[in-house]
Amino acid sequence: MRQLFWADRGQSLSLDHRVDEGAVSACMGAARLGSLQTSGAAFTVWLQLRGSSWVEAKEGKFRLHRGEWIAFEKESRPLVQAGRDGLCIGVSLNAEALRTLGELADCGLYAGRGRTTRHEARVALRLWRDGAQPDSGTQSLRPILLHLASLQRELLDSVQRCPGRSRSRKRQVFGRMQRARLYLEGNSHRVVRIGELAELANFSSWYLSKTFQSLYEESPQALSARLRLERAAQLLRDTDMMIGEVASASGFDNCCSFARAFRAHFGTTASRYRDAAAANLPPESAKSKGDSRKTSAAGRT
Template identity: 45%
Template sequence: MRIRTLSGDRGQAQELHWPPGWQERPTLAMLARGATLAINAGAASIWLVLRGGAELEGREGRFALDAGQWLYLDRESMPSVRAGARALVLGLVLPAGSQAQLQQSAHAPLFPGRGHAAPGARRALLRSWRRLQEPRLHPADAVRLLERLLRDLAELQDDCSPLVERCPGRTLQRRRQVFARLQRVMLYLEGHLERAPATTELAARASMSVWYFIRAFRALYGETPQAASARMRLQRSARLVLDRRLAISEVGAACGFENNCSFSRAFRTQFGVPPSIYRLHGGNVPAVHANPTDIRGQAG
């Protein structure tokens, strides 16, 4: 197996296409210090930030990754990836055929999603990346090392196995397919924190009927798609409130709430205090505000 390698540094901008003869060959990418890579092909990709930060934008939306975080995108994403000024980012791009084989693998399935890699896992992945980039690597050794790399990447998603078993479907392959579709929706929600996507839009992305989609989503994640969207947008709003660069009313608008009243009401329900009090105390909400019922009970 021939593996394509690609690296960018110091603001270099590149595009990834599949030239003739490379359609079914994985590509290893390494981006550093402001380099960008646009993938203009139908290919799945997984990205791991070793240091600094990175920004990704694709059909799922926009994502910001910090050191140690990883993100796996499906082949429809067509992402553009930008490494931060002091960043080092690793990427593995898998053509459609390779992704299909991986999805059916008994040992190393990968699903759309994001998470965090421990320092030891990051070091092991970096060693595998470097070995696969050796110019004189024998094809048989390349296959073995790539399989090891994929297993190490799959271990980052060990917590997905119980969720896959909860998905509807008579076969493991079918349950994995349903899980992958729902994970794409979760990424889409996270990538669009500036608005609340309609349920019909989300069901279409999962290639499911609205009724089946809501039922499967709630059974898997324990909440409705709209509740998940509101929770994610409120979590973002809390970060923006503490950031202080936006007025409270601007934070609500930036997180897809119709007006300041609905934002303040939702924020208080989630965090126990209005956003202004949350900002005043730097997120360290006093017990008198966070649990007013308990305080009244003690006073009585």
């Protein structure tokens, strides 16, 4: 059984008490300031087709732009708020639907985010429309499931690298690691403690750190720091916030620690990075400009 939920023009919907118990999936959509919150009993996947949307979930807050997808495990209960010109479509899948995918393609779906090509987005929209028809049967669920699995095909190699003697154990570990990674992405405005990630993934801090490093070739602390600096760079490009405000909004205690970390990562100061962005120049030009000033100063001395 399939259901359709649509929030448009500022309308707000919650699926907690709307999804029938017999429904294996639901097609969802939010557009033009519409907002929709999914049930905590289903795996959900959202795809941004136009404009942008904000997504708030247990893993944090995310901004979706055109062509990006994001997936959440059960209990995440994501709230999707479409932008003024935004259009975001999604599907909600229960345990039966996920088992069907395992039988069809011997794979699973995982929390995370990524990008689609234009062709993939068009196919997703067509399959979503087909599945949203009132008379669509359970057979129409198969193409949607297989397409969602194809969007996550780059994750398959990572699953095989996870510790575990059985395939099911590897998938379980990878699913928890993906959720921990998503949590870091959704909390790029602050420092995330290892204990938070361990509690979320239901692993010890030691096991999570070791597995995370092995899987993503980057420690949770290093990824958190990089995401915070990338957030700072985005704020410098897209807002008029003062540099001190950017530092605070990116989880840095003071401007000095922010300045050191930003220069070490981008090779230039935050102010020069902003100047280069305002002039539509690549960040490397800001670095070159700073280096040339040092050279000139050295020559005068």
